[in-house]
Amino acid sequence: MAVQPPQSTEESEENLYPIAVLIDELRNEDVQLRLNSIRKLSTIALALGVERTRNELIPFLTDTIYDEDEVLLALAEQLGNFTPLVGGPEHVHCLLPPLENLATVEETVVRDKAVDSLRNIADKHSSTALEEHFIPMLKRLATGELMFC
Numbered sequence: 449m450a451v452q453p454p455q456s457t458e459e460s461e462e463n464l465y466p467i468a469v470l471i472d473e474l475r476n477e478d479v480q481l482r483l484n485s486i487r488k489l490s491t492i493a494l495a496l497g498v499e500r501t502r503n504e505l506i507p508f509l510t511d512t513i514y515d516e517d518e519v520l521l522a523l524a525e526q527l528g529n530f531t532p533l534v535g536g537p538e539h540v541h542c543l544l545p546p547l548e549n550l551a552t553v554e555e556t557v558v559r560d561k562a563v564d565s566l567r568n569i570a571d572k573h574s575s576t577a578l579e580e581h582f583i584p585m586l587k588r589l590a591t592g593e594l595m596f597c
Contacts, residue, residue, distance in 0.1 A: 521561055524547065
């Protein structure tokens with residue numbers, strides 16, 4: 449196996465440029481650009497790495513959850529497959545805040561997709577994490593006591 453020489457700063461910036469564009473598109477006024485970026489969210493997460501995905505991307509998505517239904521639907525779908533991108537079962541609970549928010553939006557198809565994604569990640573939680581994070585979220589959803597992070 450050949451060892452690759454270290455990348456220059458210029459090469460590193462070149463490789464990150466497409467990711468920066470996708471991140472900028474998440475904030476764009478054009479719905480189609482935001483939707484495009486949401487559909488490539490796993491690429492953004494892979495480029496950021498698990499720690500930055502947990503600490504930066506997921507909170508960003510949680511805070512900017514107010515969007516067009518089509519974008520929210522795509523986001524709900526993407527987050528259901530994010531377990532490995534946040535560091536696996538040990539950190540899967542960090543996906544709960546944005547999915548909880550999505551499970552409360554007015555549009556039924558978005559709520560249904562958020563619930564599907566919650567079902568998808570439920571079995572990834574340890575027993576302790578279920579008790580500590582997942583069950584309290586379910587209680588908030590069931591009683592309407594929402595805690596937006």
